Amino acid sequence: MSSPTRAGLVCVDDLSRWDGRLPVALVGTVVGVEGRRRAFRDFARRISGDPAATIRHEDGRAPVLLDHAHLLLSSASRDGFAAFAAAETPVGIDVERVDPAGDIPLGVLHPAERDALALADEGGRAVAFAVIWACKEAYLKALGTGLARDPATVRVALAPAGPTIHDGTIRVPIHVEEHRRGETAFVVALATLPLPGA
Ligand SMILES: CC(C)(COP(=O)(O)OP(=O)(O)OC[C@H]1O[C@@H](n2cnc3c(N)ncnc32)[C@H](O)[C@@H]1OP(=O)(O)O)[C@@H](O)C(=O)NCCC(=O)NCCS
Numbered sequence: 001m002s003s004p005t006r007a008g009l010v011c012v013d014d015l016s017r018w019d020g021r022l023p024v025a026l027v028g029t030v031v032g033v034e035g036r037r038r039a040f041r042d043f044a045r046r047i048s049g050d051p052a053a054t055i056r057h058e059d060g061r062a063p064v065l066l067d068h069a070h071l072l073l074s075s076a077s078r079d080g081f082a083a084f085a086a087a088e089t090p091v092g093i094d095v096e097r098v099d100p101a102g103d104i105p106l107g108v109l110h111p112a113e114r115d116a117l118a119l120a121d122e123g124g125r126a127v128a129f130a131v132i133w134a135c136k137e138a139y140l141k142a143l144g145t146g147l148a149r150d151p152a153t154v155r156v157a158l159a160p161a162g163p164t165i166h167d168g169t170i171r172v173p174i175h176v177e178e179h180r181r182g183e184t185a186f187v188v189a190l191a192t193l194p195l196p197g198a
Pocket of ligand 1: 040061062074075146
């Protein structure tokens, strides 16, 4: 499986910098659930060109842009930092905060990911875990299962060229960026999948 994720500018913090191509992701600070959903709706309106477009949110399901079936959406937030993605194929986005003081829940990882983290130096371990987890969630959102699927059943392979999801025989490269807000670092991961049957 190849990924249509393009190189170059994918995540922008201001849509005036968007080059008009898809996939695209917008990152920024939001306040509360209402603020996040308003910002997500505004993003979807801008991308679709429809000033009245609305998003249907349902617990445990990917958000759906009504009346624009060709545009697929994903959303994530962590500690007031949000990321929204739009693509013409299944898409998933996730944000994780890099937490150097946090415990790493090794039990939710694939054994090979645990081995990779054990080899990382102390400074790099928190970043590596944030990348692994963001990639898993982004991929599972693109699939539409979210964490209803056991995240240990997919493996994130870290490499200098960028992380890749290994899911059985399927390989999906994930676009990853690091963003800072003050002292805090966030990892944003964007997964795109081919259209079913393509
Ligand atoms: C999707 C999921 C991974 C989100 O995790 P999270 O860290 O709490 O929240 P994030 O900020 O990363 O993402 C939230 C967004 O995920 C999206 N989302 C929820 N379920 C989704 C799914 N199955 N597929 C794709 N996207 C989904 C929603 O758009 C939500 O944003 P919204 O509230 O603005 O609509 C998680 O809620 C999940 O797996 N839910 C489905 C399975 C489930 O309910 N399992 C029980 C608990 S394990």
